[in-house]
Amino acid sequence: MKQYFNAKGKPWLVWIGFALVGVVLAVLPFALAQVGTSWVRITNYAILYVLLALGLNIVVGFAGLLDLGYIAFYAVGAYTYALLASPHLNIHLPFWVILPIGAGIAALFGALLGAPTLKLRGDYLAIVTLGFGEIVRIFLNNLSQPVNLTNGPQGIARIDPFQLNGFSFGTYEKFIGLEFSGPIKYYYLLLVVALAIILVNVRLQNSRIGRAWEAIREDEIAARSMGINTRNLKLLAFAMGASFGGVAGGMFSAIQGFISPESFVLVESIMVVSMVVLGGMGNIAGVVLGALLLSFVPEILRWTVEPAQRALFGRMLVDPEVIRMLLFGLALVLIMLFRPAGLLPSAVRRRELAERAP
Amino acid sequence: MLLDVKHLEVHYRGIAAVKGIDLAVAAGELVCLIGANGAGKTSTLKAICRLIPSQASAMAYAGRDIRRSAVHELPRTGLVMVPEGRGIFAQLTVQENLAMGAYARGGGDPESQYAAFPRLKERRHQIAGTLSGGEQQMLAIARALMGEPKLLLLDEPSMGLAPMMVEKIFEIVRDIAARGVTILLVEQNARLALQAASRGYVMESGSIALAGSARELLDDRRVKEAYLGEARSA
Numbered sequence: 001m002k003q004y005f006n007a008k009g010k011p012w013l014v015w016i017g018f019a020l021v022g023v024v025l026a027v028l029p030f031a032l033a034q035v036g037t038s039w040v041r042i043t044n045y046a047i048l049y050v051l052l053a054l055g056l057n058i059v060v061g062f063a064g065l066l067d068l069g070y071i072a073f074y075a076v077g078a079y080t081y082a083l084l085a086s087p088h089l090n091i092h093l094p095f096w097v098i099l100p101i102g103a104g105i106a107a108l109f110g111a112l113l114g115a116p117t118l119k120l121r122g123d124y125l126a127i128v129t130l131g132f133g134e135i136v137r138i139f140l141n142n143l144s145q146p147v148n149l150t151n152g153p154q155g156i157a158r159i160d161p162f163q164l165n166g167f168s169f170g171t172y173e174k175f176i177g178l179e180f181s182g183p184i185k186y187y188y189l190l191l192v193v194a195l196a197i198i199l200v201n202v203r204l205q206n207s208r209i210g211r212a213w214e215a216i217r218e219d220e221i222a223a224r225s226m227g228i229n230t231r232n233l234k235l236l237a238f239a240m241g242a243s244f245g246g247v248a249g250g251m252f253s254a255i256q257g258f259i260s261p262e263s264f265v266l267v268e269s270i271m272v273v274s275m276v277v278l279g280g281m282g283n284i285a286g287v288v289l290g291a292l293l294l295s296f297v298p299e300i301l302r303w304t305v306e307p308a309q310r311a312l313f314g315r316m317l318v319d320p321e322v323i324r325m326l327l328f329g330l331a332l333v334l335i336m337l338f339r340p341a342g343l344l345p346s347a348v349r350r351r352e353l354a355e356r357a358p
Numbered sequence: 359m360l361l362d363v364k365h366l367e368v369h370y371r372g373i374a375a376v377k378g379i380d381l382a383v384a385a386g387e388l389v390c391l392i393g394a395n396g397a398g399k400t401s402t403l404k405a406i407c408r409l410i411p412s413q414a415s416a417m418a419y420a421g422r423d424i425r426r427s428a429v430h431e432l433p434r435t436g437l438v439m440v441p442e443g444r445g446i447f448a449q450l451t452v453q454e455n456l457a458m459g460a461y462a463r464g465g466g467d468p469e470s471q472y473a474a475f476p477r478l479k480e481r482r483h484q485i486a487g488t489l490s491g492g493e494q495q496m497l498a499i500a501r502a503l504m505g506e507p508k509l510l511l512l513d514e515p516s517m518g519l520a521p522m523m524v525e526k527i528f529e530i531v532r533d534i535a536a537r538g539v540t541i542l543l544v545e546q547n548a549r550l551a552l553q554a555a556s557r558g559y560v561m562e563s564g565s566i567a568l569a570g571s572a573r574e575l576l577d578d579r580r581v582k583e584a585y586l587g588e589a590r591s592a
Contacts, residue, residue: 215458222445227433227462348449
């Protein structure tokens, strides 16, 4: 990140920067609530995508294993929360018990996917992971018989919001003269989790494990000859990435209050991969930026396409939903054409692409 | 014996590449394994560091059976290989490559290699993939040395290098041996390998055809004809 924030010899500048970002993040939900509560919700979903993208970045960006079924772990986390905190099975555990369980189960699924695919790379791995993601979704769709575990396509409703000592994240509250709606409370919680996961990512990248992943991504045989246990480290990447997805899934479940297999379709996996690739594989700041952009741009388009058409042509010509995805796709194509290594590429990725260029 | 291999066999889908060879390296020796293309030299080396499956009646390194060891366990015990085609991390810098070499022993300072490899010191922040072939080979060797090997396995260090560079690499190999590191060197350049080594094995289509001291092999008529390119004396 040195090349973007060159504040060498001026540490106070960095701290002022951090403080400013902190203030902006702290007042952001209240500013957004002025525009409309839906924008706070959109921001919350954007942060959930940040969590997902950071989790996938461990698998794809750090270890170089292309995973097209990542949303399955999100689903595992979400269903774990839904089953343990809803009237469906009539279990109501507190969230701070379920989230670690969800992360653990997701990690288990991660290792389960990793184990049979250890020898696969690139395209072949992508196909297997894609199939895995679909298998999980189809299971969720059909595990309503013979024992009704997931309630099939109807999904699970009335999921408990996060609660802590009588403080509920789901309800409206007035506190020191400020109005805290449910989404605003979740916003702060999501922000804390996101910062924690960013911290874990940064620490991982510069750790012995991070360097081993880098070696595996570069040359697996050479990595083994250096004494790196490639099997365990690849499994660890899958499990760790999956556990982040599991945490995000649990939060999604609580925020939504309702989940069904429809939330975990292939397009979602592709979306998360796009965030990682477009932002800059392996670069944490890039991945966060990618997730935020791909979450907000479609929403901004949703609110601008219709008025823009009316202003230009006086009437609606094309359905906003159609043109929105069209513009979104175009934006993706353009970014990848002009910045193939991502918006904020990692140093190593930039080198790889520079070398391949004619 | 630091390395003791008995009746090693390597098969690729039923085709025998190595047909039951015996091979031993004592501590402090520089032993070379020479032979033509496809004689089974590289397969032998890969089998010893467990990169490919093999059968053997015995395969001991430093007194312990390594027939069931995993590839990644060996560097920690001091058995380090410089792979064929160098296997450097092309997108990482020279310094990052060197640091990776010390992974098995929990990390080390790349500075320790720069005295012996001034060329690498000059290029420490350069991307390894942009180095010349000879420099890449130096890097591969220096990276292996970062693991503080007791037994260094070198696979064709002269492959694809200019003659001047080949000389330089062999100089380095001799220096490493002089420092007390035991080396098993696989080489097609038989003359240079035998001149550097104390003992040698000659492999022919999967078997050991000849074995002996390097001096004897250099003087051997068959070796001269087949590998040193000397015309049959009248």
